[in-house]
Amino acid sequence: MRQTFDETTDPSFGAKHLPLLRARMAEQGLDGFLIPHEDEHQNEYLPDANERLAWATGFTGSAGAAVVFQDRASMFTDGRYTVQVRAQTDPALFERRDLNDVAAYLESAPKGSVIGYDPRLHSPDALVALKRAAQKAGAELKPVEVNPLDQAWGEARPAQPTAPVVPHPDAYSGEPHAEKRARIGQAVAEAGANVVLLTAPSSIAWLFNVRGGDVIRSPLPIGQALLATDGTARLFLDPAKITNELPQWLGDAVRIEATERLAEALDGLGGQKVMVDPALSSAWYFDRLEQAGATVVRAMDPCAIPRAAKNAVEIEGSRRAHIRDGAALARFLHWVDTTAQQTLPDEREVVETLERFREETGALKDLSFDTIAGAGPNGALPHYKPVGATIRRIEAGSLLLVDGGGQYLDGTTDVTRTMAVGEPTADQRHKFTLVLKAHIAMATVRFPEGTSGLQLDAVCRAPMWAAGLDYDHGTGHGVGSYLGVHEGPQRIAKWGTSQPLLEGMILSNEPGYYREGHWGIRIETLQVVTPAVVPEGGERPMHGFEQLTFAPIDRRLIEAGLLTPNERTYVDAYHAETLAKVGPLVEGDVRAWLEGACAPL
Structure with missing residues (x-):
């Protein structure tokens, strides 16, 4: 079996x-x-x-x-x-x-x-x-x-997946794959190589404008590719994945071959300079190429930065996806604030309810990861999943932390909201507001070109450090465009990378606080790096973040007196924008609730 x-x-x-x-x-x-x-x-x-x-x-x-x-x-x-x-x-x-x-x-x-x-x-x-x-x-x-x-x-052992590989139209990708192949081929030549070996599913999906279903919660096709400097390519896939439309979509410059032909193809690269990413490709490829007499050029996957720095079409798609997702979130948060406060459901029902609202958008292709719903003490476990004997019912006087996202053709979402069940305590409000201050610090930061997430991480943590608090996970991870919800090379973390944050990169902003055995708090939105307005007298260009996620932050948990005037202005402006963008997509009781949830502090 x-x-x-x-x-x-x-x-x-x-x-x-x-x-x-x-x-x-x-x-x-x-x-x-x-x-x-x-x-x-x-x-x-x-x-x-x-x-x-x-x-x-x-x-x-x-x-x-x-x-x-x-x-x-x-x-x-x-x-x-x-x-x-x-x-x-x-x-x-x-x-x-x-x-x-x-x-x-x-x-x-x-x-x-x-x-x-x-x-x-x-x-x-x-x-x-x-x-x-x-x-x-x-x-x-x-x-x-x-x-x-x-x-x-x-x-x-289960069989290897054979999900069909399908075109991802230019209306979503924003750039034909022929142009991508030419651009990446030129980068390979500039690096002094004749060909690049690509083994990361996300790079295969991005470069050829295709999507698959081999990897859970991510529309990724498993395969490999060899791309020459002239933009021609050999794409190695299990024949069972090849749809009738794929050869025509890829065109004559891309030769589709069975995965079994890859070893032979590598053996035929003797005497050539082959670019391979030592962080993404396994040692087997390096060993095989060296045995074949090829010169291995160790370098970052040339698709990584272009994939991470989204183009205008991808960014606009992400905006649409997040507003659509925001309507599902508004319905869910209304349910938590009304029905769930009375019935006190268990975490599994919470997860199923959020997933149902996302499915009812009619556009959901998959979740972007398994939904996290942590009631009370389970919320203090950052990557907790409600399974088996660990499942709890939500309880009055405690908190509910829910982290989930969706995969849509035009974008990938990931959002966390923490909600009060019953009347929150003064301590819960205090800790929540400190996390909110940290969140606002990252949402409003301005930074010069060349700044990395490693350098920015302390900006977010500073309000919590000032109170003697911290959290043990990263502040932000990269997110793909109908690709993986965790995407490199960009990230924001104190153990992060020196990769500069470039215009078009999408990252999460998710500070938290976790009291083991009691409850947890996390506030997460996705944001995209954009040029920032430089105030009069400023001398250098700056970058900042545009918010993509729009879902109310629980006002009952905000201790407004702990916020500075600028922080209060930010919260009110964020809620006003949430109402303006999500409000037209909901109606009746949900619309009325949303108006109250987005009222000024």
């Missing part, structure tokens, strides 16, 4: 599957084996066929790893998944450690041990530290030809 995976994956998977894995490891002479969460395409969200970590351990989170030895095993996750990993894995089988400690753990490997890894699942950048740690321990990190986990999984 083929296996499928969801948040309720059986914690007994380890007891069932580790013996099978260890037997296959022994056949290959391996004392240990590395199991990353990432798949061959470094995806964050995986098709069931690539949920190797879930099969071995039971853990289904989007960030994690395991190291399995013949006599012990360790599970590595980050702070977002503390509760989930406890619920989904067996503590008798897996020692639990922080995700940043994998390399340090390998330093304690037994001397002389052989630890296997699948080079298709690890980027060469990630392997550097792991190899160094194994060498320090006197152990060997050895690539495997055949993944012993895949062997152990056997016939129960």
